[in-house]
Amino acid sequence: MDDSFVVSPDWLAAHLEDAAVRVVDVRDAWEYDGIGHVPGAVNVPFDSYRDETDVDRGTLPGADAFADLLSDAGISPEDTVVAYDDTHGVFAARFVLTALEYGHDDVRLLDGDFSAWNRDHETTSDVPDVQSTGYEADPLERDDSPLVGLEAVENALERDAVFVDTREQDEFEEAHLPGAVRFDWREVVDDETRRLKPADELEALLAEHAITPDREIVLYCNTARRISHTYVVLRALGYETVAFYEGSLTEWLANDGEVVTGSSE
Incomplete structure (x- = not known):
């Protein structure tokens, strides 16, 4: 770490x-x-x-x-x-x-x-x-910032980016971006110690969700609070291509962005 x-x-x-x-x-x-x-x-x-x-x-x-x-x-x-x-x-x-x-x-x-x-x-x-x-x-500068907006997200949906939804299961089922994988931000925390799980355990857990360092990753939740934690954890693990959708699902829905309902898990 x-x-x-x-x-x-x-x-x-x-x-x-x-x-x-x-x-x-x-x-x-x-x-x-x-x-x-x-x-x-x-x-x-x-x-x-x-x-x-x-x-x-x-x-x-x-x-x-x-x-x-x-x-x-x-x-x-x-x-x-x-x-x-x-x-x-x-x-x-x-x-x-x-x-x-x-x-x-x-x-x-x-x-x-x-x-x-x-x-x-x-x-x-x-x-x-x-x-x-x-x-x-x-x-x-905009080019140096991990924050991305609506247009960049739309473009990333056309590529092989991994969209990571860090919300809870019921939120995900109600509406999520097309092709998104759900990875609850709390999965990285050890409930007993209240600290992060060991790095090798985190890497294996992320890989199970196809969240790997070689992929372009786009994080979102509802209002960009929960993805902040996931962003910091990924960067601490050495992930470099991690985009942070600041507007998250709130902005996406306000602009009539396409969503999928139900579970993909």
Whole structure:
């Protein structure tokens, strides 16, 4: 597993004193304050970096708005950022994807979540003092971004791309893109440890669904939250040709895109 995308709790514990490593807790403020958090972590709640108005590239918050969040959190562009939540990493993965899209070079997902961290490492209720950094985002050029839109998805349907639907079975049966395979994002998580399954087990599991590194892969769900987790996992496993359909099924249906009902499994 590539630790430039995903880091273990032990890795984070060993780097907490490193001034260049900044930890971001994306849970709600009441959880961050009332339950406790990783020492030194700042709180950037999930709702604060998700735009529901569809003004700026789907549900992304916009480069300036995101830069303001990171600036207020005391984060600089050169920092190594590690994000976590308490929901197996799905909300934190959305933060990772957003930061990457807006040009932050080094942002990683904590393998597991707060509950996994809390099993072996200390927590605190102390809120760190931070100074605003004047962060400036540097969004990826369209050709460098994994995000794809409606036209690119339509074109990919004409090729041998693997469309991966990361939703639950009932959602998939109600409507999915033609030829899509269903791969519930939670399949990569070990329910007992709350961490990712071993890399070799993940690779075998993905291969069973024809999700292999040699294929062009297009991820979608409903509103691009769940695919964020799958995207980070695939990149950590070395997958390179992974497209991220930001509009997902919500945009597809709004534009009368063709869908299939029932199970293909």
